[in-house]
Amino acid sequence: MNSKKKHQGNDPAVELACQIAKRRAALQRRDDLADHLINACRTGSLPLVRTLVAARADPNSSRVLGTPLGEAISSRASVVLIEFLLGVGANPNLLDQNGYSPLFLAADIDYSAATLLLLSQGAEANAQHPENGWTPLMAAAASGSVFSLIELLGHGAITELRSFDGLTALDLAKANKQLTCARALLIHKKLVKLR
Structure with a gap:
């Protein structure tokens, strides 16, 4: 076990590989959160939208699925949900x-x-x-x-x-x-x- 720690601590290539893996995981998590937020907006689920925003889903993400605000509008989600998105910083001019x-x-x-x-x-x-x-x-x-x-x-x-x-x-x-x-x-x- 000590040799493993020693090896990781001394080998810059291993450290770099670990950092890259962590960044990839963080980017994948961000993309997954964005997709879930867009889908929640499409279904009009305000509680789920609030939960995802609290988990740091970006209200200004623009994905193949659309944007959170655009999907909320296209699905005629409640005005309360649209107000919430705008209140947490969704850009009313963001293009899909x-x-x-x-x-x-x-x-x-x-x-x-x-x-x-x-x-x-x-x-x-x-x-x-x-x-x-x-x-x-x-x-x-x-x-x-x-x-x-x-x-x-x-x-x-x-x-x-x-x-x-x-x-x-x-x-x-x-x-x-x-x-x-x-x-x-x-x-x-x-x-x-x-x-």
Whole structure:
């Protein structure tokens, strides 16, 4: 036993191998915690999310599975769970690995309570998707998410921004036959001109 300790203490290669093994284990644990947190957010389990965050799961992890905040929103988890994630430092502008922000996801599915919460916590209303240039307003207009569209307009979303294909939110609403969203955008445009 003494020869083992002596050997480990004197051999830099063995010490380095031990350090590398410990780092790998720590990185694997971090990745596992992130995956578990994302899955817990997807299922909407606030107690499990709290437990994982207490175990040092990163609320800003971005994995193939998504981000904790993005998955909570996509699965329409409770606003309480979303507030908790934001309260422990989840970034409302963190893109998932497909380039979608939490606000984009909320606007696309008309989760207006999440849209409002994200906007109040600093989510960028005019952030454009890195591949197509769509904004949360464009997503709301194209999918007929009128309540989220109204929240976005109320928080300064710019109606004249264009996607990389040159389309505005109004163009997308019309192309997708989302007449209520198209009307809301036209009314907003008229109101802005009156100011």
